[in-house]
Amino acid sequence: MKSGFFAAAAACCLLLAAPASAQGVKIGVLNDQSGVYADYGGKYSVEAAKMAIEDFGGEVLGQKIELVTADHQNEPDLAVSIARRWYDVDGVDMITDLTTSTVALAVQELSNEKKKIDIVVGAATSRITGDACTPYGFHWAFDTHALAVGIGGALVKAGGVTWFFLTADYAFGHALERDTSEIVTHAGGKVVGSVRVPLNSSDFSSFLQQAQSSKAKIVALANAGRDTTNSIKQAAEFGIFRQGQKLVGLLMTLSEVRGLGLDATQGLVLSEGFYWDHDDRSRAFSERFFKRTGRMPNMNHAGTYSATLSYLRAVKAAGTKDSEAVAKKLKELPVDDAFAKGKVLANGRMVHDMYLFEVKKPSESKKPWDYYKQLAVVPGDQAFLTAKESGCPLTK
Numbered sequence: 562m563k564s565g566f567f568a569a570a571a572a573c574c575l576l577l578a579a580p581a582s583a584q585g586v587k588i589g590v591l592n593d594q595s596g597v598y599a600d601y602g603g604k605y606s607v608e609a610a611k612m613a614i615e616d617f618g619g620e621v622l623g624q625k626i627e628l629v630t631a632d633h634q635n636e637p638d639l640a641v642s643i644a645r646r647w648y649d650v651d652g653v654d655m656i657t658d659l660t661t662s663t664v665a666l667a668v669q670e671l672s673n674e675k676k677k678i679d680i681v682v683g684a685a686t687s688r689i690t691g692d693a694c695t696p697y698g699f700h701w702a703f704d705t706h707a708l709a710v711g712i713g714g715a716l717v718k719a720g721g722v723t724w725f726f727l728t729a730d731y732a733f734g735h736a737l738e739r740d741t742s743e744i745v746t747h748a749g750g751k752v753v754g755s756v757r758v759p760l761n762s763s764d765f766s767s768f769l770q771q772a773q774s775s776k777a778k779i780v781a782l783a784n785a786g787r788d789t790t791n792s793i794k795q796a797a798e799f800g801i802f803r804q805g806q807k808l809v810g811l812l813m814t815l816s817e818v819r820g821l822g823l824d825a826t827q828g829l830v831l832s833e834g835f836y837w838d839h840d841d842r843s844r845a846f847s848e849r850f851f852k853r854t855g856r857m858p859n860m861n862h863a864g865t866y867s868a869t870l871s872y873l874r875a876v877k878a879a880g881t882k883d884s885e886a887v888a889k890k891l892k893e894l895p896v897d898d899a900f901a902k903g904k905v906l907a908n909g910r911m912v913h914d915m916y917l918f919e920v921k922k923p924s925e926s927k928k929p930w931d932y933y934k935q936l937a938v939v940p941g942d943q944a945f946l947t948a949k950e951s952g953c954p955l956t957k
Contacts, residue, residue, distance in 0.1 A: 585624040586882050588614070588869060589647050591640060591668065592658040592683055594632035597761045598786040600816045602660045602683040606865040608854055610657065613869035621876050629653060635660075635760065637667040644668045648675045654882050655680065657868050658861070662686040662733035669698045676884050678891075680868040683861045685785070685812055686736040687946065690910040694953035697884055699891060699909040702864030702900070703834045705737040707944040708811055711832035711917045713744035715937060716779055721807060725777035726755035727768050727792060729784040734758075737783040737811050753777050762788060765795045773799065778807060785812040790820050797825060814859035818932050823923045826932075834915050835860040835900055836933055846899035857930045860900075867900035871911075903941060908953035912941040 590610050592602045607630045614626045629651065633640035640659075647653035648671075656672065659665040660683030672679040673695035680699040681689050687704040724745050728734040734757070742752045754775045756768045769792070772780045780801060782792050789810050796808050810817070813831040837847035837857040846866070850858045858866075875890035876882050896903040896911060903913030918933040926932065948956040 585627055586621055586873070586876060587627045587629065587647075587651065587653045588872070589644070589653040589656040590628065590630045590658050590865065591633050591643060591647075591656050591664075592630075592660040593635050593786075594630075596635050597788055598635070598660045598683065600820065601786045601814060601859065602658055602861045602865070605854055605856065605858070605862045606658045606660075606683065609850065609858065609862045609866040610869045612850065612853070613866045613873070617870060617873045621873050622880065622882070626873065633661070633664050635664065637661075637663045640664040641667050641671050644671050645675075648672075648677055654678070654884075655872050657872070658682045658865050659684050660861075661731075662688075662736065663731050665689055666693055666732060669693065669695055672697055678872065678884050678887060680872060682864040682868050685733045687740060687951070688732070688736060690906070690908040690948075691946075691952045692954070694908045694951070694955055696955060697888055699868070699888075699905065699911065701868045701911045702860045703812075703832075703915065704910070704945065705733070705740040706946055707834070707915050707939070708737065708832050709741035709744040710944050711915050711937075711939045712809060712811060712830060713741045713750075714748045715917055716807075716809065716830065717745055717748035717750040721779040721809075722750045723775075723777040724750060724752045724779045724781055725772045725775040726752070726781045726783050727765070727772060728755055728757050729788060730757040730759050733785070733812075734783045738781075741781060741783065741811060758784065758788070758792075760788065763791065765792045766799070768792075769796055769799045769801065772796075772806070773801065773804065776806075778805075779809055780806050781809045781811055782813070783811050786817070789813055790817050793817075793821055793825060793829075814861065815857060815930070815932060816859045818920055819856065819930070823921060823926060823932065826920045827922045829920045830917065830936070831920070832915055832917050832939070833860045834913060835863040836916060836918065836935075837930065838933075839916075842899050863900040867896065867898050870898055871896055906945075906948040906951075907956050908948040908951050910945055910948065910951065912945045914941050915939040915944040 665684035879886035901913035917937040
């Protein structure tokens with residue numbers, strides 16, 4: 562009798578507790594907030610997600626929208642542990658940003674198991690919507706293939722026919738080197754060598770010596786965040802530029818250019834899917850972002866805004882936060898916001914234009930944050946693989 566009472570009481574408690582996690586729509590921003598990618602995403606991507614929620618009106622389907630956030634410290638096991646708790650205990654409906662490719666792949670696998678939506682923004686590997694695709698997984702701002710198309714093809718045409726890679730030694734770096742190598746080779750260039758560099762390295766000297774010895778015309782940095790800024794600083798000390806080699810940041814954003822300054826980065830060629838000074842819409846969004854953060858957004862920050870806003874629009878259009886229905890709407894609805902105009906393919910890849918930029922000389926910069934001159938527009942259908950080409954098993 563007593564055990565029956567406790568069982569009933571427990572069931573009652575569960576019923577009372579259930580609405581706390583079931584009510585409302587809860588979004589999680591999971592990224593690196595203290596390490597090598599803290600400026601690249603971090604608290605600034607969190608702020609971008611907040612802006613999207615506010616712009617949407619703070620509620621959807623008559624329910625409040627909540628935001629939770631955590632630092633995964635670039636550790637896949639920690640990220641999965643946080644995501645599991647968010648899904649099982651805290652009632653999180655969607656996780657976004659997910660900087661670091663190993664983290665994104667691990668959390669996407671868990672999200673698939675839990676039938677929850679994840680929208681990757683800050684991680685680059687094209688595997689996210691390739692062989693590792695899921696019915697609930699989406700990839701927003703860019704990927705390694707899009708970066709490779711924009712930079713690799715253009716530089717080979719401009720005479721950069723021999724390449725050497727300094728590659729971050731994990732899924733992102735491997736994918737970026739692979740995708741860029743394919744584009745370079747297809748364009749008539751040649752990869753003469755590469756070296757794998759541990760994440761968050763402080764000393765690039767031995768790796769840069771190998772790049773110098775290769776005599777390659779292009780020294781390509783297949784890394785990101787603080788690793789990119791450290792390698793550029795040390796490349797200048799080694800005299801890479803004086804020997805006629807050109808340094809290229811394959812994943813470099815406004816944040817890294819700001820951190821290094823125009824003196825150190827002038828002439829660098831890079832690709833982003835967003836620039837704050839591109840048009841009136843991007844300027845208006847970026848000026849609002851600047852008032853909140855003290856900096857202009859890069860493509861990761863603006864992409865997190867877009868991913869969050871697009872998810873909420875899909876929930877509204879579906880009339881439910883059920884993952885199956887929302888995923889279907891995400892793939893049906895066009896994307897049209899301050900980040901980009903685009904569409905979502907059957908494999909979850911959001912397709913939009915990418916841009917090839919050259920960093921201005923200090924004398925060419927006319928105002929704060931005036932860093933880029935646009936060299937080319939890479940149309941979305943050229944930058945990104947089609948769903949069929951991606952290798953996603955869902956599209957076969």
